[in-house]
Amino acid sequence: MIFKQLFETDSSTYTYLLACPKSREAILIDPVFSTVERDLQVLRDRDLKLVATLETHVHADHLSGGKRLKQRTGSQIMCPAMLALPCADVGIQEGQPIVVGSIELHPLFTPGHTDHHHAYLFESPMHKLLFTGDALLIDACGRTDFQSGNADDLYNSIHNKFFSLPDETLVYPAHDYEQRHVSSIAQEKARNPRLGKGRPKEDFVALMDGLDLPYPRKMAFAVPGNEACGSCPENVPPELRGPCAASDQG
Numbered sequence: 001m002i003f004k005q006l007f008e009t010d011s012s013t014y015t016y017l018l019a020c021p022k023s024r025e026a027i028l029i030d031p032v033f034s035t036v037e038r039d040l041q042v043l044r045d046r047d048l049k050l051v052a053t054l055e056t057h058v059h060a061d062h063l064s065g066g067k068r069l070k071q072r073t074g075s076q077i078m079c080p081a082m083l084a085l086p087c088a089d090v091g092i093q094e095g096q097p098i099v100v101g102s103i104e105l106h107p108l109f110t111p112g113h114t115d116h117h118h119a120y121l122f123e124s125p126m127h128k129l130l131f132t133g134d135a136l137l138i139d140a141c142g143r144t145d146f147q148s149g150n151a152d153d154l155y156n157s158i159h160n161k162f163f164s165l166p167d168e169t170l171v172y173p174a175h176d177y178e179q180r181h182v183s184s185i186a187q188e189k190a191r192n193p194r195l196g197k198g199r200p201k202e203d204f205v206a207l208m209d210g211l212d213l214p215y216p217r218k219m220a221f222a223v224p225g226n227e228a229c230g231s232c233p234e235n236v237p238p239e240l241r242g243p244c245a246a247s248d249q250g
Helices: 033-045 066-073 151-162 185-191 201-209 219-226 242-248
Strands: 002-008 013-019 025-029 049-054 076-080 090-092 098-100 103-109 118-123 128-133 170-173
Touching: 002 033, 013 033, 013 103, 013 170, 025 098, 033 049, 033 066, 033 242, 049 066, 049 098, 066 076, 103 151, 151 201, 170 185
Parallel strands: 025 049, 049 076, 076 090, 128 170
Antiparallel strands: 002 013, 013 025, 098 103, 103 118, 118 128
16 A cells, blocks of 8 residues: 655644555545645655545544545545535445555544544554544544534544554544654553543543633634535635635636
């Protein structure tokens, strides 16, 4: 498998490129609107054809690049089926693998950060890669205080779906804010300050309910924009409209 981890600095978002070396077909997990040109160049440099973009959830901190990439490449937009987004080409759900060339991803329904959140598991004879979205981060986890988040559900998702995987499973999150790139299930079970060392659910719920964090600064336009698969709503502030203006111009 061809694999590359890409980073968008403003929202500290990781986008993941996975591609089949034989068919040259590629998929991007959680692409960002403002880095579409970068992603297209990465594909060209590797002689890859983008066939799909895959979202873990409706993001609140950035606009998705899904719609713009579809316009430029003809790729399909894949989102959790339970969202029933009219702009999505494929609705994904647990139990229905996503196949791109020789790559097979297994969706895992992992609510808690949002009520529709999905993670994606890639398995090979050599290793397992887990793309955890915003559910499980490195030494942290996603918030549960908006977008139908629920701390009880997140605890169950992480323990039942993630921590039940082999310890050597590699964890690739959708964000990191301290220049870290990858973790493992063993590491998160041992040292995650919110969930590790067998922390009881009631303690986790109390911790999450007491975080009292400000909402993401792009949330007012990112959520409706991402419900349209990465469109620029009218309420995008002027100082952030640069990528939108470039998209409007083609």
